[in-house]
Amino acid sequence: MLFRRLLVVAIVATVCLCLGVSMFRVLAPGGWTAAKVTLLLSCLAAAPWVGFCAANGLIGFVLRLRRPSVPPAVATGGIVPRTAIAVTVRNEDMAAVLPPVRRLLDGLDLAGIGGAFAVFILSDTNAPNATEAEERAAASFQAQDRDPSRIHYRRRNENSGFKAGNIMEFLDHRAEGFELMLVLDADSVMTPEAVLRLVLAMRDDPSLGIIQHLTVGLPASSAFPRMFQFGMRAGMRTWATALSWWQGDECVYWGHNAVIRIAPFRTHCRLPLLPGGAHILSHDQIEAAMLRGAGWGIRLLPEEDGSYEANPPALPEFMRREMRWLAGNFEYRHLLTMAGLRPMGRWQLIQAILLFGCTPFYVVFLLAAAWAAATDTTSPFPFGWALTATLIWAGALYAPKLLGYLEVLLSREKRGRYGGVTRVLAGAASEIVFTLLMDAINIPAKTVVTLKIALGLRATWTPQNRTDRGVSWLEAAHLLWPQTLLGFAVFACFAQAGWTAVLWAAIFALGLVVAIPFCVVTAQPAVSAWLRTKQLAAIPEELS
Numbered sequence: 020m021l022f023r024r025l026l027v028v029a030i031v032a033t034v035c036l037c038l039g040v041s042m043f044r045v046l047a048p049g050g051w052t053a054a055k056v057t058l059l060l061s062c063l064a065a066a067p068w069v070g071f072c073a074a075n076g077l078i079g080f081v082l083r084l085r086r087p088s089v090p091p092a093v094a095t096g097g098i099v100p101r102t103a104i105a106v107t108v109r110n111e112d113m114a115a116v117l118p119p120v121r122r123l124l125d126g127l128d129l130a131g132i133g134g135a136f137a138v139f140i141l142s143d144t145n146a147p148n149a150t151e152a153e154e155r156a157a158a159s160f161q162a163q164d165r166d167p168s169r170i171h172y173r174r175r176n177e178n179s180g181f182k183a184g185n186i187m188e189f190l191d192h193r194a195e196g197f198e199l200m201l202v203l204d205a206d207s208v209m210t211p212e213a214v215l216r217l218v219l220a221m222r223d224d225p226s227l228g229i230i231q232h233l234t235v236g237l238p239a240s241s242a243f244p245r246m247f248q249f250g251m252r253a254g255m256r257t258w259a260t261a262l263s264w265w266q267g268d269e270c271v272y273w274g275h276n277a278v279i280r281i282a283p284f285r286t287h288c289r290l291p292l293l294p295g296g297a298h299i300l301s302h303d304q305i306e307a308a309m310l311r312g313a314g315w316g317i318r319l320l321p322e323e324d325g326s327y328e329a330n331p332p333a334l335p336e337f338m339r340r341e342m343r344w345l346a347g348n349f350e351y352r353h354l355l356t357m358a359g360l361r362p363m364g365r366w367q368l369i370q371a372i373l374l375f376g377c378t379p380f381y382v383v384f385l386l387a388a389a390w391a392a393a394t395d396t397t398s399p400f401p402f403g404w405a406l407t408a409t410l411i412w413a414g415a416l417y418a419p420k421l422l423g424y425l426e427v428l429l430s431r432e433k434r435g436r437y438g439g440v441t442r443v444l445a446g447a448a449s450e451i452v453f454t455l456l457m458d459a460i461n462i463p464a465k466t467v468v469t470l471k472i473a474l475g476l477r478a479t480w481t482p483q484n485r486t487d488r489g490v491s492w493l494e495a496a497h498l499l500w501p502q503t504l505l506g507f508a509v510f511a512c513f514a515q516a517g518w519t520a521v522l523w524a525a526i527f528a529l530g531l532v533v534a535i536p537f538c539v540v541t542a543q544p545a546v547s548a549w550l551r552t553k554q555l556a557a558i559p560e561e562l563s
Contacts, residue, residue: 031073034074039063042408044401045401046058054387055391058384071373119209142173143175198280198281207328228317230278233255233326239332242550268318271317286313301350332484342464352372446557460499489544495536499535510524
């Protein structure tokens with residue numbers, strides 16, 4: 020395992036060196052100015068995360084080329100441990116939450132092992148108009164089951180401790196007689212085969228505390244989640260495969276679609292309060308770190324079949340989710356020196372922080388580049404070296420996704436599942452453009468929230484809208500006018516250095532200028548229908 024981890028460090032260092040050298044060649048001609056120094060420093064500050072993305076992409080790509088594309092069959096022999104299926108909900112549409120749970124139970128029953136499972140609907144719902152509907156839905160779900168005694172519903176009056184508090188209250192008072200717990204979010208969907216794979220792996224390895232399945236997006240009808248999850252799936256395959264390889268049984272936990280060993284989790288995963296007495300918003304990474312610190316394994320299975328989740332239906336919901344995750348991950352900064360954590364556990368917290376923590380450096384980089392373009396009139400824009408640095412940066416940052424696409428293209432069986440070479444290339448090309456535009460829009464928003472957190476403000480964990488919808492021009496303008504103004508200002512600066520500078524800047528900043536129409540178009544029903552008709556960015560589950 021030491022060699023594997025040193026290999027990651029070596030790849031990160033190599034990417035940082037290449038990026039640093041190329042940026043030096045871009046900036047050195049004409050002498051150094053304050054803008055150029057700022058540009059170089061911001062680039063170097065973000066380089067380690069960019070290198071980390073490259074390392075996971077390269078390692079995962081190589082590993083996936085060497086492994087079979089079909090997941091191993093699940094052997095059902097022996098006793099299946101008693102497992103509680105914990106479904107956490109808060110102000111959710113139960114008509115969307117419960118059918119996947121019903122299909123899961125029916126599948127387990129069909130396999131002859133349904134008696135080992137029971138469902139616990141753990142509600143933190145506090146909206147008066149949702150409470151009664153939720154209770155009726157739970158009662159109907161129970162009455163329709165072949166064994167109503169295995170269906171349970173509980174609603175807390177207070178959301179103390181958020182989701183982590185919800186689960187811990189269940190473990191303390193209602194989990195007697197169960198060895199394992201399957202945690203599902205309101206938008207989780209799992210097949211019986213995937214659940215059984217996790218449960219039997221826990222049974223066969225008593226050292227495991229958590230085992231997590233790679234979770235991918237459900238088939239989506241709306242344009243925004245369709246494009247997002249097409250690229251996310253490509254990237255997460257290589258990313259998760261690499262993490263599993265070099266982190267071993269000290270891997271990540273994403274908080275849902277995972278099986279947990281109840282006894283050690285209940286003992287070791289009671290979350291501390293943050294300074295000031297607030298509860299932790301984002302619970303999963305610290306729970307995994309605490310459990311691993313107590314000697315229990317945390318394993319990730321990088322299989323992409325049978326474990327799904329829904330993605331936000333439009334850009335506004337996506338941005339709100341990103342801001343929630345950012346706020347939750349940044350709370351880990353208070354826990355880095357917490358006693359009892361192992362080095363890899365502390366790295367998991369750092370990794371979660373860096374996922375969002377580098378975004379201010381991207382903004383500084385863009386602003387410094389615009390500053391340099393507007394003020395440096397003594398030397399021509401070094402387009403060649405600038406393009407080289409950009410390709411290194413973008414190639415490394417998006418390496419998991421790009422190599423995920425290449426993995427599919429190199430396998431006849433895999434590209435066949437995506438509809439063939441033409442469909443893969445068309446989906447990848449459109450998704451890459453989508454991602455470049457979306458990232459440009461999101462990065463300033465993340466930077467603003469980061470600054471607010473640095474000033475001591477605390478985010479709230481608001482309910483999520485999971486329903487497809489359109490976005491009006493007025494709503495989009497109200498949300499994204501700052502990005503639009505920033506975009507026009509940046510391009511006005513780059514125009515001072517000529518059209519080559521504008522062309523280079525478009526790679527990073529075009530999304531700012533088109534933020535409002537991007538938001539509206541990617542939520543348009545007509546655009547969504549066109550993508551479905553053309554099967555553009557379709558995932559295998561849709562095509563099959």
